Amino acid sequence: MNKKNVLAVIGGGASGLIAGITAKRIIKDNGRVVIFERMDRIGKKILATGNGRCNFTNMNTSVSDFYGKNPDFVKYALQKFNVYDTLDFFEELGIYPKEEDNGKMYPYSDQASSVLDVMRNELQRLNIEIVTGFDVKVINKNKNGFRIISFSEEEINASKVIIAMGGCASPNLGSNGSGFTVLKSLGHTITKLNPALVQMKTKENIVKGLKGIKFMGNVKIIAKGEIVGEEYGEVLFTDYGLSGPPIFQLSAVSAINKDCAVLLDFMPELSEKDVFDILSERKKRLTGLTMEDFFVGLFNKRIGNVIAKKSGIEKLSFNVSNLNRETIWSMAENIKGLYFDIIGQNGWNNAQVTSGGASTREFNDKTMESLKVNGLYASGEVFDIFGRCGGFNLQWAWSSGTLAGKSAAKSFLEGLK
Numbered sequence: 001m002n003k004k005n006v007l008a009v010i011g012g013g014a015s016g017l018i019a020g021i022t023a024k025r026i027i028k029d030n031g032r033v034v035i036f037e038r039m040d041r042i043g044k045k046i047l048a049t050g051n052g053r054c055n056f057t058n059m060n061t062s063v064s065d066f067y068g069k070n071p072d073f074v075k076y077a078l079q080k081f082n083v084y085d086t087l088d089f090f091e092e093l094g095i096y097p098k099e100e101d102n103g104k105m106y107p108y109s110d111q112a113s114s115v116l117d118v119m120r121n122e123l124q125r126l127n128i129e130i131v132t133g134f135d136v137k138v139i140n141k142n143k144n145g146f147r148i149i150s151f152s153e154e155e156i157n158a159s160k161v162i163i164a165m166g167g168c169a170s171p172n173l174g175s176n177g178s179g180f181t182v183l184k185s186l187g188h189t190i191t192k193l194n195p196a197l198v199q200m201k202t203k204e205n206i207v208k209g210l211k212g213i214k215f216m217g218n219v220k221i222i223a224k225g226e227i228v229g230e231e232y233g234e235v236l237f238t239d240y241g242l243s244g245p246p247i248f249q250l251s252a253v254s255a256i257n258k259d260c261a262v263l264l265d266f267m268p269e270l271s272e273k274d275v276f277d278i279l280s281e282r283k284k285r286l287t288g289l290t291m292e293d294f295f296v297g298l299f300n301k302r303i304g305n306v307i308a309k310k311s312g313i314e315k316l317s318f319n320v321s322n323l324n325r326e327t328i329w330s331m332a333e334n335i336k337g338l339y340f341d342i343i344g345q346n347g348w349n350n351a352q353v354t355s356g357g358a359s360t361r362e363f364n365d366k367t368m369e370s371l372k373v374n375g376l377y378a379s380g381e382v383f384d385i386f387g388r389c390g391g392f393n394l395q396w397a398w399s400s401g402t403l404a405g406k407s408a409a410k411s412f413l414e415g416l417k
């Protein structure tokens with residue numbers, strides 16, 4: 001390796017790649033920017049984002065889209081590199097953006113690989129060095145900077161280090177929580193870690209009978225009798241419980257609150273009384289049919305069967321004309337709030353992000369530099385920050401990555417004087 005000073009980026013994911021590009025654009029030929037990646041290729045997670053389409057930002061991004069012990073930490077970084085800066089950055093590299101529902105932005109190509117490809121081109125153009133298969137075990141601080149040591153005992157010195165090692169979610173795509181180990185050994189606090197943006201497991205085994213069914217509805221999370229979260233969107237029944245964007249969105253809330261339940265509202269635009277009236281009218285019209293057919297045309301038949309059962313109708317051969325007022329109210333109640341106990345979440349392998357991480361109180365929000373170790377910076381998911389589903393997590397990776405890259409590069413150049 002040549003003798004020039006090194007600015008090291010640990011982790012070749014979204015935030016590490018943009019941090020490296022930003023840093024090298026500032027450092028130019030005055031030093032080396034080297035990205036160390038434990039996998040055999042950089043950007044594996046980017047390829048999996050947005051179901052392979054990469055929902056790379058969201059037009060409606062604001063601080064309220066982020067969670068963590070101190071979500072305000074994102075404010076400055078989001079101002080300094082906002083959604084329009086993200087769009088400009090990628091458009092300049094060749095990504096023509098398109099907007100979908102709720103402000104979600106995708107590359108026009110519908111290919112996550114385009115996002116990685118254009119970043120790779122830029123890395124190459126800037127002569128940024130990429131060392132794959134370098135699995136960082138430990139980073140030691142010394143008087144000249146840092147000594148980075150891999151699991152296979154390779155060592156390298158760097159004057160500045162950016163930790164962009166991600167969290168624990170989807171370890172098959174690279175990030176396995178080692179960023180937390182490294183930061184802890186450098187004196188940082190790691191808050192409680194939980195899988196987030198993940199499916200929920202429910203107690204009732206009736207969901208098994210609904211496996212594969214999707215519906216648009218409202219989802220509420222109830223803990224200690226209070227509504228602690230609410231989202232609207234497409235819900236999917238699975239053999240273990242529930243999936244879909246609103247479930248992902250609420251998974252963090254349900255992980256934090258113990259003993260909670262989920263309420264599914266199949267007709268969110270109507271009141272319980274409206275639903276009661278609709279069902280009463282159906283009873284009149286569908287006299288002569290059995291409960292097997294009562295919900296046909298209103299809901300998927302299997303959902304109808306579950307609602308009937310939950311409302312005390314044991315047999316689907318029950319004649320519609322025998323429905324009494326009380327049972328119709330009970331059905332209306334279940335349609336407006338079908339109840340399931342939550343018994344947990346799917347684990348790290350299925351999670352999109354990590355709830356918890358490096359305490360943001362120990363980093364400068366204006367620079368992303370550690371308040372404990374000079375010259376050490378961090379970006380992305382390794383922080384105790386995660387966003388809602390919809391492009392917010394990548395926006396955080398881009399915003400925090402550029403800020404870390406810029407600050408580290410400036411300080412790198414000052415160190416050369």
Ligand SMILES: Cc1cc2nc3c(=O)[nH]c(=O)nc-3n(C[C@H](O)[C@H](O)[C@H](O)COP(=O)(O)OP(=O)(O)OC[C@H]3O[C@@H](n4cnc5c(N)ncnc54)[C@H](O)[C@@H]3O)c2cc1C
Binds near residue numbers: 046167390394395
């Ligand atoms: C399936 C899936 C779909 C998603 N879809 C979206 C989406 O559409 N929109 C959105 O906004 N967000 C999405 N996310 C979330 C988003 O991808 C992440 O929040 C974001 O990639 C985090 O970026 P990062 O750079 O901080 O971490 P990562 O992308 O996880 O990158 C960390 C990198 O560090 C490397 N690394 C880790 N440890 C070491 C080590 N010891 N030594 C060397 N290298 C190491 C890893 O291999 C990895 O390449 C999705 C996540 C998943 C799992």
